[in-house]
Amino acid sequence: MFKTIKELTQLAGPSGYEQPVTSYIKKRADSVADEITVDAIGNVVASLKGNRPGPKLLLTAHMDEVGxxxxxxxxxxxxxxxxxxxxxxxxxxxxxxxxxxxxxxxxxxxxxxxxxxxxxxxxxxxxxxxxxxxxxxxxxxxxxxxxxxxxxxxxxxATTVEHLGSEQTGKIVGKGFDDRAGCAVLLRLLEELQSKNFAGEIIALFAVQEEVGLRGAKVALANLEFDIAVALDTTAVSDTPEDVMDNSLKIGGGAGIKILDASLIAHPAIKDKLVELAKKEDIAYQFEIFTGIGTDAGAVTLANKGAPTGVLSIPSRNAHSPVEVIDLNDLEAVKKLLVSFVKSFNEESEFIF
Structure with missing residues (x-):
């Protein structure tokens, strides 16, 4: 995972100028997806079908960075x-x-x-x-x-990815983790599911222009059909000493399971299923209620007649700076929980409000 994040974040791809990242993701996903397309503004959509019937799951992460x-x-x-x-x-x-x-x-x-x-x-x-x-x-x-x-x-x-302190801390520092870290998780997911031992179909959307108003996702969603959705993004933690912090979300505390942000009230059934799986698989998790942030899930939940939508968050310090910090253990927890979520589906899977 570290190698993938390093390769992704060394690319210069701010909102509207994601060409190097689009090219990297297309090349990387091309060998692990059944079908891959790139639209006119740079969104990459990769699909992978399981070996039995089930729902269409949209998974999305944005590839642009602030700049x-x-x-x-x-x-x-x-x-x-x-x-x-x-x-x-x-x-x-x-x-x-x-x-x-x-x-x-x-x-x-x-x-x-x-x-x-x-x-x-x-x-x-x-x-x-x-x-x-x-x-x-x-x-x-x-x-x-x-x-x-x-x-x-x-x-x-102009910063590169490095281990913070040493490799033993598990933490890395660099630019663009928001949301190249989510893209790295999504790429690893596609690679780990090559056996196709899951139900339904994964539609992986690597979106552009999230940081300037969820624009890429809005364009891509007009051409996608899906039953449920989960967005992957980083989120700002509140575990440092500043007086505006409330210590409700911590780096190293595990995957963030979204309840509420400025763009989305997570679908309760999606949230509950993620919590159930995290407990069952002994995956570290924490709840996220933070109105200072928004994600592409805000656009997703308004598309296709309101498909049930949730978010898995990667805790981050110093967001939108040249020295963002994430914990690789949190990243692994997000990936494991997402894999578990995909593998939990069957033909009858549904998420009722």
Whole structure:
């Protein structure tokens, strides 16, 4: 799983510019799916049929990450930028970024004033991102052009995946776990079910543009038919000392079983089945009630006459930052619970409200 996450997260694919991730997922899923399609905006849909009759299960994870886009080139070669997805302006200063140009990836930094200027500044001021800039080492628009950088080029964090502390902690740090971690789980699921020893059909949707309003899922769902659905996504934990935290969701606490978020009230029968299976299989789990987040499940539950929909969440610290942290044990718990869920189906399986 670690290798898959590392390969996925080293790709630069913010919302609307997921081409490298779409290509990777298509190639990876092509050998383990019965059928695979890519639509005009980059959504990948892979289907796998079991060896006996049963329901059609939609499983979805989004492939885009939060990022930026080059908006303007200043006369001194600095780049102004616009956001792609949700960011906290407080963490933007002095961060390394990658500009994905037609000539290749270019390293940049989001600039900040030197510490020596602090006494001349307002100490508690948080600068709006519109006041910030990306420095790619150029001194003029011409030098920016020589680097192959143009207005409209996508920008992502320039961090790689590493073990946090050591391999023994089980935790990893990097960018884009939201939601390449979910994509990794979904790819592993397809690979583990190659025996087709399950009932029904899996429809795996790797969606684009989730971070800008669930747009990719909304497009894909117009062309998909399914009976039940489960979305996979990361979720923000509340186990650190900040005063807004309530310690209701912990990293290392197991798979998150969604009850409620800003986009979805999870279907009670889906939630109950996941809890039943987690207890039966001795899989670590925890409940999630958090209105500060939304997932593609919000779009799914409104499609196809309201198919019963749930969410399995991967606990994460420092979400939407260059140093997101997840626990590989939580990731494994999500994968095991999802496999158990798929294998629990038979021809009579239904989820009644």
């Amino acid at each position: 930026f886009i080059v908006k303007k080139v200043e006369s001194n070669g600095l780049l102004r930028f616009e956001k792609l997805g949700g960011h906290d302006d407080r963490i933007l200063l002095a961060q390394k970024v990658t500009v994905r140009s037609k000539s290749g990836e270019r390293l940049g930094v989001i600039g900040t004033i030197s510490a020596h200027y602090k006494k001349f500044d307002t100490a508690d001021k948080i600068r709006d991102y519109r006041q910030l800039y990306i420095d790619v080492g150029a001194g003029s628009p011409e030098e920016v052009a020589d680097l192959g950088i143009e207005i409209g080029d996508p920008v992502t964090w």
